[in-house]
Amino acid sequence: MTIARSEVRRAALRIAPYVRRTPTVLLGADRAGLPHDVVLKLEGLQHSGSFKARGAFNTLLSAPVPEAGVIAASGGNHGAAVAYAAARLGHRARVFVPANAPEAKLARIRRYGAEVTPVGNDYAEAYQRSLDEEARTGAVRVHAYDQREVVVGQGTVAYELSRQAPDLDTVLVAVGGGGLIAGCASWYTDSVRVVAVEPERAPTLHAARAAGSPVDVEVGGIAADALGARRLGTIAAEVTGRYVDESLLVPDAAIRRAQEVLWEELRVLAEPGGATAVAALLCGAYVGAPGERVGVLVCGANLDPASWSVLPATGV
Structure with a gap:
């Protein structure tokens, strides 16, 4: 499945009234022990706390939403994004989550007004329940990463970055199910080198590339709640096969260190999945x-x- 750059451009215009144009900041090599300066795109400042709002808005703005509303399965970030987008657009939302999802992320979903339904202990069980609910009610299902409208929406991150930093040679992107990197690679195609980064304990894309097609993997580690998809999406498999140059793995210790550096040098708070590419x-x-x-x-x-113990204690 190919995604044209024109689709990403149209999505950027479609969602512009509803999303933030998140800033970029330079992380200097002299301050972080890097071999060179790096341009960071701070998508953690996006509505709902992650890039996921882009795909959610693009999906819900691409076709009419029935009275039954919107449903999603999520370990946290996607659910928050769908809940936020649905509330902003005036739709009911129900999010199926693994029972062991982080409470901080579930609280955010509830705060946006969505109904939260715990199901089982992993994303696969929650996702199956969302399929059942879609069939029963006719609600619009927004997939976390393997849906064309979602992937196109996520690609608007790269569309923005290409305007903020038009002279980049390489962009590093963290990978879970692959929606973000598929969207970004669809925008950049061969004009910029796109490199995938995954935790060693959640090697979804890495395993797919080694096997020649998506395969199930065991996932764990500190970034699993955001990057813990067990199988790469079919859209991501095709797009990354064409346009992603390299797939890298990083240990949990490096991810934690990346969080520390972002906080110490820039006062940027990133969850483990958000810091994985920096790692x-x-x-x-x-x-x-x-x-x-x-x-x-x-x-x-x-x-x-x-x-997070890295943050200082509250005080004056």
């Missing part, structure tokens, strides 16, 4: 060529500060 630079999994201009998507910030 590839800090641990040496990706080493750019001399003079290479590198951009990194910091894609999510839905982290409970009280659970």
Whole structure:
């Protein structure tokens, strides 16, 4: 399945009244121990705390939504984005979540007015329940990563970045089910090198590339709630096969260090999944060529500060 750049451009115009044009910031090599400066796209400042709002809005604005409303299955970020978009557009929303999903993320979904229904202990069970609910009610289902409108919407991150930093040579993107990287690669095609970064304990794309097609993998680690899809999406498999140059794995320790660097140097709070692409630079999994201009998507910030020991204690 191919996605044209014109689709991404139209989606950017469609969702513009509803999403933020998130900023970029330069992370200097002299401050972070990097071999060169890096342009960070701070998508954690997006509505609902991650890039996921883009795909949610694009889906709900692409076709009429019935009275039955909107449904989704999610471990957190996608559910929050769907709940936010549905509330903004005046639709009912119901989100099926694994029972072990982080409470901070579930609280955000509820705060946006969606009904939260815990199902089982993993995304697959929640997703199956959403399929059953779609068949029963006729509600619009918004897939977390393997739906054309969702992928096109996520690609608007790259559309924006290409205007904010038009001279990049390489962009590093974290991967879970593959919706974000598929959207970004569909925009950049061969004009910019797109590199995938995954946690070692959630190697969905890496395993698919090794096997020649999507396969089920065991997932775990500190970023599993955001990047813990067990199988790469079919859209992502095709798009990344064409346009993604490299697939890298990083350990949990590097992800945690990336969170620390983002906080210490920029006062940017990133959840583990949001910091995963930065981790590839800090641990040496990706080493750019001399003079290479590198951009990194910091894609999510839905982290409970009280659970993270790096942050200083509250005080005056």
